[in-house]
Amino acid sequence: DTEVTQTPKHLVMGMTNKKSLKCEQHMGHRAMYWYKQKAKKPPELMFVYSYEKLSINESVPSRFSPECPNSSLLNLHLHALQPEDSALYLCASSQGLNSPLHFGNGTRLTVT
Amino acid sequence: AQSVAQPEDQVNVAEGNPLTVKCTYSVSGNPYLFWYVQYPNRGLQFLLKYITGDNLVKGSYGFEAEFNKSQTSFHLKKPSALVSDSALYFCAGPPSGGSYIPTFGRGTSLIVHP
Numbered sequence: 001d002t003e004v005t006q007t008p009k010h011l012v013m014g015m016t017n018k019k020s021l022k023c024e025q026h027m028g029h030r031a032m033y034w035y036k037q038k039a040k041k042p043p044e045l046m047f048v049y050s051y052e053k054l055s056i057n058e059s060v061p062s063r064f065s066p067e068c069p070n071s072s073l074l075n076l077h078l079h080a081l082q083p084e085d086s087a088l089y090l091c092a093s094s095q096g097l098n099s100p101l102h103f104g105n106g107t108r109l110t111v112t
Numbered sequence: 113a114q115s116v117a118q119p120e121d122q123v124n125v126a127e128g129n130p131l132t133v134k135c136t137y138s139v140s141g142n143p144y145l146f147w148y149v150q151y152p153n154r155g156l157q158f159l160l161k162y163i164t165g166d167n168l169v170k171g172s173y174g175f176e177a178e179f180n181k182s183q184t185s186f187h188l189k190k191p192s193a194l195v196s197d198s199a200l201y202f203c204a205g206p207p208s209g210g211s212y213i214p215t216f217g218r219g220t221s222l223i224v225h226p
Contacts, residue, residue: 103155
């Protein structure tokens with residue numbers, strides 16, 4: 001079991017749907033991350049929040065919208081996705097920006 | 113600027129034999145380096161890190177890594193492989209361009225045969 005909890009575990013959505021991915025950690029970490037991972041590939045950084053402020057957006061399309069309601073929660077809002085957005089979406093947290101990352105088990109997203 | 117490279121796409125080893133998963137880095141300044149493991153249908157798990165200090169770093173599940181400045185390497189090792197060590201392994205380090213967020217090598221699939 002991980003200390004970073006992601007819901008849902010699996011999500012299938014159509015290209016016109018709106019859905020949200022959720023991530024929660026209670027380790028007191030002040031940095032939180034969203035990564036996208038394709039099969040057998042390394043995770044690709046999407047967003048970084050530091051002290052609840054968006055500090056990095058890796059030129060992610062606007063159909064992905066992150067939100068950090070408080071220091072324990074991180075959401076990723078999805079709208080009008082494309083089939084190529086199908087992937088494993090991983091949330092992570094860390095104590096600081098040079099500290100090891102703690103990952104959740106991800107949400108397996110399929111866009112039909 | 114720094115990046116990491118994992119030269120092997122896959123490593124095969126027999127159970128009980130020592131294993132090595134390779135990682136090299138390019139650096140300007142002092143590196144900080146990490147190893148992560150990913151089991152099927154799971155997120156990545158942190159194994160160990162090098163920041164400064166001893167060149168031999170011990171981590172979780174009996175893994176260790178040796179930082180070698182002259183060879184710019186940070187290879188992951190384990191004296192005796194288990195079938196359950198079969199997984200995808202990622203080396204990570206700070207990227208180029210001044211960002212402080214580690215980027216990952218391409219990953220190495222470790223297969224331990226019974």
